[in-house]
Amino acid sequence: MNSSVLGESALWSGALLACYLLQIAVLSVIAPWFWRRRQRALMVQQAGADPGDSLFMQNHLKRRRQWMNFRLLIDAVIVVAGLLWLYLSWSRGLPARAVVRSMGVFSLLQLVSHSMGHWPGVHGLVMQQNAPVRAASLAPRRLRDFASPLLLTAAALMYVLALLLGTSMLADGAAPLDRVWHRGVRLLLILHTALSLWLAWMLMRVLRGRCNRAGDALAQRAERIRRKLRALLGLSMVFSLFICLLLWMKNLGFGPTQVGLLTSVFLQALFVVHLSRGRV
Amino acid sequence: MEIRINENDPMPLFNQLIAQIKSAVERGQLRPGMPLPAIRQLANDLMINPNTVAKAYRLLERDSVVETRGYRGTFIHPQAHANCARNLAEEARERMQGCVGALREQGLTDSEIRIAFNQVIKQ
Numbered sequence: 001m002n003s004s005v006l007g008e009s010a011l012w013s014g015a016l017l018a019c020y021l022l023q024i025a026v027l028s029v030i031a032p033w034f035w036r037r038r039q040r041a042l043m044v045q046q047a048g049a050d051p052g053d054s055l056f057m058q059n060h061l062k063r064r065r066q067w068m069n070f071r072l073l074i075d076a077v078i079v080v081a082g083l084l085w086l087y088l089s090w091s092r093g094l095p096a097r098a099v100v101r102s103m104g105v106f107s108l109l110q111l112v113s114h115s116m117g118h119w120p121g122v123h124g125l126v127m128q129q130n131a132p133v134r135a136a137s138l139a140p141r142r143l144r145d146f147a148s149p150l151l152l153t154a155a156a157l158m159y160v161l162a163l164l165l166g167t168s169m170l171a172d173g174a175a176p177l178d179r180v181w182h183r184g185v186r187l188l189l190i191l192h193t194a195l196s197l198w199l200a201w202m203l204m205r206v207l208r209g210r211c212n213r214a215g216d217a218l219a220q221r222a223e224r225i226r227r228k229l230r231a232l233l234g235l236s237m238v239f240s241l242f243i244c245l246l247l248w249m250k251n252l253g254f255g256p257t258q259v260g261l262l263t264s265v266f267l268q269a270l271f272v273v274h275l276s277r278g279r280v
Numbered sequence: 281m282e283i284r285i286n287e288n289d290p291m292p293l294f295n296q297l298i299a300q301i302k303s304a305v306e307r308g309q310l311r312p313g314m315p316l317p318a319i320r321q322l323a324n325d326l327m328i329n330p331n332t333v334a335k336a337y338r339l340l341e342r343d344s345v346v347e348t349r350g351y352r353g354t355f356i357h358p359q360a361h362a363n364c365a366r367n368l369a370e371e372a373r374e375r376m377q378g379c380v381g382a383l384r385e386q387g388l389t390d391s392e393i394r395i396a397f398n399q400v401i402k403q
Binding site: 132133134135136137138139140141207208209210218221 | 282315324
């Protein structure tokens with residue numbers, strides 16, 4: 001390994017490479033393995049709930065198996081592409097900024113593969129629709145019924161704090177003439193706002209959206225909504241904190257290697273928490 | 281308060297919703313001023329078309345069992361309890377019965393009454 005490839009010390013380069021390798025392992029090998037294990041358990045559970053072994057159930061299970069195999073294939077392609085890209089970038093001595101940017105795009109690919117786990121049929125939606133008797137609560141669901149005002153205020157304040165930090169840096173930054181630096185800060189703020197909007201949309205979707213398990217008791221459903229809403233609000237706060245940290249690092253003049261390292265560690269930490277809570 | 285629909289029931293879904301909401305008002309489970317869920321929320325929870333819920337709410341509003349307060353949502357009408365007992369369809373039938381009886385007394389045939397009724401309703 002060429003230590004000057006990234007224009008940084010050997011220690012930072014090695015740490016970044018190790019971090020990206022770990023990211024490939026966590027997001028595209030370990031997390032999908034957990035997902036497949038959960039899918040298999042759900043399939044056994046669903047097959048057991050239909051002792052008649054109906055054609056509908058057979059088709060449903062067949063579709064799920066096909067979906068699992070498709071995701072396995074996608075993950076395999078991602079792992080091979082990621083390893084190949086890391087090898088090429090290090091052996092050809094690409095600049096740190098290019099490596100970190102390309103790995104950012106690669107991380108998005110990994111997230112797309114992860115989101116595939118939540119696509120058709122995986123929650124047994126189709127099966128629930130077949131239940132002829134369905135119940136619902138006649139009380140409107142409001143955000144404040146599921147999340148404490150303290151949590152809501154904290155999430156909103158964190159967002160505003162990150163925004164203020166970014167704008168104040170743009171107005172009176174450490175490097176007012178550095179265009180790349182300014183573009184980077186602006187990009188972070190746009191990304192932060194876009195992600196916050198997406199989280200707000202997800203909040204509304206959880207609150208008002210389609211119920212995946214219409215057969216569950218109302219209390220169970222409410223508990224599930226409460227859990228999801230708290231997780232989304234928590235994610236929003238953690239993300240705001242992460243943006244603040246990145247802005248602070250930019251202000252102190254940290255290079256792309258450190259920023260890339262932090263982003264990768266953050267992403268992996270999110271997944272580890274996600275896995276440890278059994279939400280895959 | 282829980283609402284339940286049964287797709288195998290011969291009663292249309294919107295009528296099931298209306299009957300259960302009226303019944304809850306009569307039993308005092310839904311009191312005046314209490315909010316009802318948004319159309320989309322109820323439709324999503326029950327996995328039915330939002331138009332079905334909208335139709336049920338519209339008919340309940342016509343009967344003054346619920347009232348819509350713009351973007352704030354749908355609420356139980358202050359006179360909902362008294363209005364639940366009213367059956368507008370039955371009232372219309374009784375009025376029509378009186379009217380048709382009077383026309384028959386004047387010597388009009390059923391066919392003439394039917395034609396006149398159709399002309400009036402098409403206006």
